[in-house]
Amino acid sequence: MNFNFKHEWIETNIGLMAVLTMLAISVGGLVEIAPLFFIDKTIEKVEGVRPYTPLEQRGRDIYQREGCYTCHSQMIRPFRDEKLRYGHYSLAAESQYDHPFQWGSKRTGPDLARVGGKYSNEWHVQHLVAPRSMVPESVMPNYPWLLATKLDISDTAARMKALRKVGVPYSLSQAEYDANVTKFGETVAKQLHIPDAQKNLVEQANFGNYDGDRSGISEMDALVAYLQVLGTMVDFSKYSDDAFVDVR
Amino acid sequence: MSEQKLQSQTVQTTGHAWDGDLQEYNNPLPVWWVYTFYATVIFAVIYWTIYPSWPIGKGWIGGASNITYVNSAGETKTHSWNTRALLLEDLNQAAAEQKPYFDKVSAMSYAQIAKDPEMNGFILSAGKALFADNCAPCHQAGGQGVAGFFPNLTDDDWLYGGSYDKIHETLMVGRRGYMPAFSEVLAGEQIDQLANYVAKLSGIGHDAAKAAAGDALFRSETAACYYCHGSDGKGRKDIGAPNLTDNIWLWANVPASDAAEGKVAAIRGVIANGLNKGVMPAWAGRLSPEQIKVLTVYVHELGGGQ
Numbered sequence: 001m002n003f004n005f006k007h008e009w010i011e012t013n014i015g016l017m018a019v020l021t022m023l024a025i026s027v028g029g030l031v032e033i034a035p036l037f038f039i040d041k042t043i044e045k046v047e048g049v050r051p052y053t054p055l056e057q058r059g060r061d062i063y064q065r066e067g068c069y070t071c072h073s074q075m076i077r078p079f080r081d082e083k084l085r086y087g088h089y090s091l092a093a094e095s096q097y098d099h100p101f102q103w104g105s106k107r108t109g110p111d112l113a114r115v116g117g118k119y120s121n122e123w124h125v126q127h128l129v130a131p132r133s134m135v136p137e138s139v140m141p142n143y144p145w146l147l148a149t150k151l152d153i154s155d156t157a158a159r160m161k162a163l164r165k166v167g168v169p170y171s172l173s174q175a176e177y178d179a180n181v182t183k184f185g186e187t188v189a190k191q192l193h194i195p196d197a198q199k200n201l202v203e204q205a206n207f208g209n210y211d212g213d214r215s216g217i218s219e220m221d222a223l224v225a226y227l228q229v230l231g232t233m234v235d236f237s238k239y240s241d242d243a244f245v246d247v248r
Numbered sequence: 249m250s251e252q253k254l255q256s257q258t259v260q261t262t263g264h265a266w267d268g269d270l271q272e273y274n275n276p277l278p279v280w281w282v283y284t285f286y287a288t289v290i291f292a293v294i295y296w297t298i299y300p301s302w303p304i305g306k307g308w309i310g311g312a313s314n315i316t317y318v319n320s321a322g323e324t325k326t327h328s329w330n331t332r333a334l335l336l337e338d339l340n341q342a343a344a345e346q347k348p349y350f351d352k353v354s355a356m357s358y359a360q361i362a363k364d365p366e367m368n369g370f371i372l373s374a375g376k377a378l379f380a381d382n383c384a385p386c387h388q389a390g391g392q393g394v395a396g397f398f399p400n401l402t403d404d405d406w407l408y409g410g411s412y413d414k415i416h417e418t419l420m421v422g423r424r425g426y427m428p429a430f431s432e433v434l435a436g437e438q439i440d441q442l443a444n445y446v447a448k449l450s451g452i453g454h455d456a457a458k459a460a461a462g463d464a465l466f467r468s469e470t471a472a473c474y475y476c477h478g479s480d481g482k483g484r485k486d487i488g489a490p491n492l493t494d495n496i497w498l499w500a501n502v503p504a505s506d507a508a509e510g511k512v513a514a515i516r517g518v519i520a521n522g523l524n525k526g527v528m529p530a531w532a533g534r535l536s537p538e539q540i541k542v543l544t545v546y547v548h549e550l551g552g553g554q
């Protein structure tokens with residue numbers, strides 16, 4: 001083959017040009033992303049991280065529906081000011097079951113990666129309904145409908161099945177359930193069992209009564225349950241403060 | 249015309265023509281650009297040797313630059329440059345600067361701190377930042393609270409006690425308020441009588457006849473209000489039952505209405521529906537013992553400390 005390279009050759013073959021352009025611009029991504037799949041320290045080995053319960057997962061869906069991520073990140077960076085304000089820096093392991101992750105770099109509001117347990121349920125409910133009644137200088141919109149809207153729980157199992165397809169270990173069969181018992185313990189494994197999804201959701205919502213209203217399960221129940229679990233799965237008191245230095 | 253012009257140029261073209269006569273010069277790159285490019289290549293090589301760079305197998309090249317830090321176990325460690333080690337170095341440095349103060353906070357008693365102007369200055373500034381980050385969302389920037397939701401920390405009315413030790417306990421383990429809903433056990437009329445009696449206790453407008461009936465109910469085994477609020481209505485700090493005689497209101501938003509009837513209605517609402525709120529989170533796991541001590545003194549000094 002007479003390989004006589006000419007601009008003309010590429011410029012007159014638009015398909016070839018598209019392929020070569022794609023190859024050229026994918027180099028930047030590939031050299032940064034591909035090694036992460038081979039480096040064995042990408043995801044820290046840490047205890048306690050589990051997939052969300054059905055109620056928390058529904059709360060997470062609402063979090064995304066309302067676009068909370070446009071103003072709130074869930075990624076505490078390893079800087080002193082962030083540690084003092086938000087707590088321990090986020091680990092990759094902590095978002096391993098997040099699809100999609102909520103990291104982000106746009107913070108109009110504060111980071112929420114460790115907001116769980118920081119405020120009472122009651123505060124969250126009031127703050128979501130009327131943010132300025134709690135934080136006068138806040139620019140957050142009001143979300144009053146969360147309290148008024150009944151949570152649609154009919155498709156809970158379907159939502160968990162979808163997440164299972166992208167790798168979240170929600171169980172369908174007995175074998176998968178047993179594997180979860182080994183991995184997460186029985187209490188958590190029960191919450192991850194898809195056939196019991198609706199029952200588990202109702203139980204957690206009634207027991208937690210996150211919105212302070214016992215008359216039913218609102219979207220507020222789900223969202224507050226989700227907010228209250230954020231960043232609480234890893235007990236950092238079990239780890240030295242440099243436990244995660246060697247993996248970076 | 250363009251052909252004649254092109255022939256007069258010494259610069260080569262890329263060698264093809266579009267639309268018959270449209271050609272493209274193949275000028276050499278400007279010299280400054282070429283040297284800048286070479287400089288960036290050299291910069292990249294230097295950068296690779298200093299900072300973590302190329303992945304190799306399951307690991308990567310750590311780079312020549314090191315960071316030395318002291319971990320919480322007191323071991324001095326050196327690690328190739330990364331942001332997590334850098335954070336520890338940064339925290340060590342800040343901790344070293346603050347250590348004399350925090351050591352003093354740990355060592356001194358509350359009474360000693362109160363008398364030491366230098367420590368007071370430190371606690372005022374350190375406490376202000378801690379309070380703004382952690383407490384102000386509920387108790388508000390000045391500690392004034394939110395009527396109906398979060399208690400005022402600047403007055404001398406305390407649900408669980410305003411001594412240093414009690415404030416410290418509240419911060420460490422958190423609190424949870426609870427009052428049963430009396431609509432389940434009392435008739436509406438009885439709740440109205442109790443509300444009038446509670447209004448009377450605080451010296452606000454009430455119906456005297458209803459208050460007298462409420463007085464008896466308060467002490468009866470039917471309502472048994474005195475179990476928690478005491479037979480004098482002054483509350484019990486060990487269980488967080490509020491003093492009902494001081495005309496300071498948290499759960500019943502009494503000051504919100506001007507008319508006596510509205511004030512009594514607010515009290516009635518709390519008696520009827522009860523409370524399962526007033527949750528204060530526990531801070532023991534979130535803040536260091538020294539930080540909690542600083543906050544204890546800061547809250548005590550907001551105005552109401554006992």
